[in-house]
Amino acid sequence: VKSEELKEHLIPFIEKEENTVATTALRAVGKIGDSSKIEYLLEKLEDSDFPEKNKPTIILVFGDLKSKEAVPVLIEIIEDPYEEKIWRMYACDSLGKIGDERAIPVLKKVFSENDALLRAYAAHALSFFDLPSIINLLIQGLKDSNWKVRFHCTEALAQEGADDAVGILKYKAKKDPVKKVRTGAIKALGEIGTKECFDFIRELFTKKQE
DSSP states (O other): OOOHHHHHHHHHHHTSSOHHHHHHHHHHHHHHTOGGGHHHHHHHHHOTTSOGGGHHHHHHHHHHTTOGGGHHHHHHHHHOTTSOHHHHHHHHHHHHHHTOGGGHHHHHHHTTSSOHHHHHHHHHHHTTSOGGGTHHHHHHHTTOSSHHHHHHHHHHTOSTTOGGGHHHHHHHHHHOSSHHHHHHHHHHHHHHOOHHHHHHHHHHHHHHHO
16 A cells, blocks of 8 residues: 555564564565655665664665665675675665666676576566667576576567577577476567567467467
8 A cells, every 4th residue: 555654654663573574564665665765774774783684675675666876785785795695686686676777787797606596686687777788698698507597588688679689589489498488588589579580489389280
């Protein structure tokens, strides 16, 4: 319920020790879109007395609020290889939702890391940005050993202008060992929408009917 009156009643619940109550109240701040609490949330993230187990939710809320003020902090979290993995994953997620181009270089760096789940989060985050600056990276991501990375790359390429990816998407639509990736590639080709894409989809459909 996006109520102005509700905003002022959430803070006491965030301050509570109970994890479920506090994290639910935090997510409510994000869903309501209460950007007036951004400074408060930044302070809580740095507060050593605030429960550590609730801080990952704060990171997600920055994404819900599309908080550009939080971008430097989120980048710092991702760039620290010793930071908690869930913090880094959630920071990727929020940077994607915020859509600030300062995040692109650091998200690209995550693609070179060994952790497949981090790469998947980075791929999903990059899907929120303009295609020209990331298309080559997404094409490379379609060759990743982890299927979640490949799938999120198909999602990110599902837009007009991704013509350079048509060739590998066609290959993935036919040959990828994971059905979800094959389906994602077909959807991406449909969104790209060139004659080559539709001819290929028609061919796939015809063969399936046979």
